[in-house]
Amino acid sequence: MITKSNYSTLITAIIISAIIISGAIVFFALKMDNREVSDAKIESSLNRIMENRQQDKMRQHHLDMNKEVRSTKQRLQAVNQVDKEIDHIFGNSDAEFTLIEYGSFGCVHCADMEQNIRLLVAESKENLNWVYRHLPVAFRNSREALLEAEASECVSVLKGESGFWKFADVLNKNGHQSAFSQQQLRSFAKETGVNESKFEKCLSKGQQKERINRDTQSIASLDIGGLPVVVLKQNKTGKTYPLIEGISTSYFKFEIDQIIRNERTPILEQITSGSKLFATNCAGCHGDNADGKLNKAPALNGTAHAWHHSNFGLFQTIKEGSTAKDSPMKGWKDKLTDDEIESIIRYFQSLWNPEMMR
Numbered sequence: 170m171i172t173k174s175n176y177s178t179l180i181t182a183i184i185i186s187a188i189i190i191s192g193a194i195v196f197f198a199l200k201m202d203n204r205e206v207s208d209a210k211i212e213s214s215l216n217r218i219m220e221n222r223q224q225d226k227m228r229q230h231h232l233d234m235n236k237e238v239r240s241t242k243q244r245l246q247a248v249n250q251v252d253k254e255i256d257h258i259f260g261n262s263d264a265e266f267t268l269i270e271y272g273s274f275g276c277v278h279c280a281d282m283e284q285n286i287r288l289l290v291a292e293s294k295e296n297l298n299w300v301y302r303h304l305p306v307a308f309r310n311s312r313e314a315l316l317e318a319e320a321s322e323c324v325s326v327l328k329g330e331s332g333f334w335k336f337a338d339v340l341n342k343n344g345h346q347s348a349f350s351q352q353q354l355r356s357f358a359k360e361t362g363v364n365e366s367k368f369e370k371c372l373s374k375g376q377q378k379e380r381i382n383r384d385t386q387s388i389a390s391l392d393i394g395g396l397p398v399v400v401l402k403q404n405k406t407g408k409t410y411p412l413i414e415g416i417s418t419s420y421f422k423f424e425i426d427q428i429i430r431n432e433r434t435p436i437l438e439q440i441t442s443g444s445k446l447f448a449t450n451c452a453g454c455h456g457d458n459a460d461g462k463l464n465k466a467p468a469l470n471g472t473a474h475a476w477h478h479s480n481f482g483l484f485q486t487i488k489e490g491s492t493a494k495d496s497p498m499k500g501w502k503d504k505l506t507d508d509e510i511e512s513i514i515r516y517f518q519s520l521w522n523p524e525m526m527r
C-alpha cells in the first residue's frame with residue numbers, strides 16, 4: 170500500500186533517478202563528444218607519427234647513401250698512379266691532371282663520356298690528359314668485351330699509342346648494341362693500318378691477355394660496381410678525386426676547379442667569405458643562419474633536405490637556378506663567380522652534421 174510518505178519517497182526516487190539518468194545521458198553524450206574529439210586528435214597524431222616515420226626513413230636512406238658514397242670514394246683512393254711505361258695516355262703525357270677511366274668497349278656510358286673527355290683534353294691547354302684502363306668484366310658478355318680489349322692491345326703493339334686511340338674511337342663510333350665479331354674487329358683494325366696477319370696472330374694466340382689482366386687486377390680488390398669508373402689524379406701530388414656523380418664535361422670541370430680552388434684558398438677562408446656572401450645575397454630568403462624561415466625558401470643548414478644533394482647538384486642549382494616552374498630561386502651566374510658560389514656552399518655545409526657530407 171502506498172502511504173503518503175512512501176509516495177513522496179517514490180517521487181524523490183523518481184526525480185533522483187531522472188537526474189541520474191539525464192546526468193548519465195549528458196555524461197555519455199559529452200563522453201561521446203570527447204571521444205570524437207580525441208579520435209580526430211588520435212588520427213592527426215597518428216598521421217604525424219607516420220609522417221615522421223616516413224621522414225626518418227628517408228633521412229636514414231640518405232644517410233646510408235652518403236655513407237656508401239664516402240666509402241666508395243675512400244676505396245677509390247687506392248687507384249694506381251699513372252704509369253707512363255704501361256698506361257695508354259691520350260693528350261700531353263706531362264699534364265698536371267689525369268682522368269683515369271676504367272672502362273669497357275661496348276659500355277654506352279663509357280662511350281658517351283669518352284667523347285666528353287676528348288673535348289675536355291683538347292680544351293685544357295695541355296693541363297689534362299686521359300688514361301684508359303681495361304675493365305671488360307660483368308658487362309654484356311665479358312668474353313666478347315675481353316676480345317675487343319685484346320684487339321685494341323694488339324693494335325697498340327703493332328701501331329703504337331696513336332693506333333690504340335684510333336681503334337678505340339672506331340669501336341665507339343660503330344655502336345655498342347651488339348658485340349663485334351672477330352671478323353669485324355679485323356676490319357676495324359685494318360682501318361688503323363696494322364699488318365693483318367700479325368694482328369690475327371696476336372688476337373688468336375691471346376698474347377695481350379696478361380696486359381689486360383694488369384688493368385683489371387689493379388681495381389678488382391676495391392670492390393667497385395658499375396662502369397665507367399673514373400678518378401681524377403693530380404699527378405704531382407698524387408691526390409685522387411673519385412668522380413662518381415656524373416660523366417658530363419661540366420661535372421669534370423667543376424671537380425678540377427674545386428681542386429685548384431682548395432689548393433689556393435684554405436677552407437676556413439672560404440667559409441668566412443662564404444658566410445658574408447650568404448648574408449648579402451641569400452639570407453633575405455633563406456634566413457640569417459640559413460635556417461630558412463622566410464619566403465618558403467628551405468633551410469640550407471642541414472635541417473631540410475639540401476644535404477641530400479651532391480656538391481655538384483647544389484652548385485648547379487645556385488649557378489643556374491631552380492628547375493622548379495616559377496621558382497623565385499633564380500640562377501646566380503651573372504652575379505656570383507664560381508669561386509663565390511663554392512664558398513657559399515662551404516659556408517652552409519659547415520653547419521651540417523659530418524655524416525651528411527658525401
Ligand code: HEC
Pocket residue numbers: 447450451452453454455464465466467469473474475476478483486487491492493496497498499501513
Ligand atoms: C628570392 C628568394 C631567394 C633568394 C634570394 C635565394 N633563394 Fe635559394 N631558394 C629559394 C626558394 C623559394 C627555393 C625553393 C626551391 C625551389 O623553388 O625550387 C630555393 C632553393 C635553393 C636551394 C635548393 C635547396 C634544396 O633543398 O633543394 C639552394 C641550394 C639554394 N636555394 C641556395 C641559395 C643561395 C646560395 C642563395 C644566395 C646566393 C639563394 N639560394 C638565394 C629562394 C631564394
